[in-house]
Amino acid sequence: MILMTHELEREFPPLYANEDKEPEDVRIIAKFFNPAGSWTWYATEYDAKTGVFFGLVDGLEKELGYFNLADLQRYRGPLNLGIERDLYFGEHTLDEVMKKML
Numbered sequence: 001m002i003l004m005t006h007e008l009e010r011e012f013p014p015l016y017a018n019e020d021k022e023p024e025d026v027r028i029i030a031k032f033f034n035p036a037g038s039w040t041w042y043a044t045e046y047d048a049k050t051g052v053f054f055g056l057v058d059g060l061e062k063e064l065g066y067f068n069l070a071d072l073q074r075y076r077g078p079l080n081l082g083i084e085r086d087l088y089f090g091e092h093t094l095d096e097v098m099k100k101m102l
Helices: 006-011 069-074 094-101
Strands: 030-033 040-047 052-058 062-068
Touching: 040 094, 052 094, 062 069
Parallel strands: none
Antiparallel strands: 030 040, 040 052, 052 062
């Protein structure tokens, strides 16, 4: 699966663009997930030059942090499955997703 398209890349604000915003004002641009595991990444910002995202990571812990497109693309899990992008995620804010995790 193609995780990043040029169209999607243009939707992302740059890193630190949401730094002073409240979670209800931060839009999640893309959701990535491991189809054979429990990890999910909710991307809110992206730097195309470095391939670095910022967003909510739901893995061993639930935390805001940085993650890398190359790492997501390179990963292969059970049955050689890679990370996928949720094409049907829709429009959600960081606040909405964080509340559902409680």
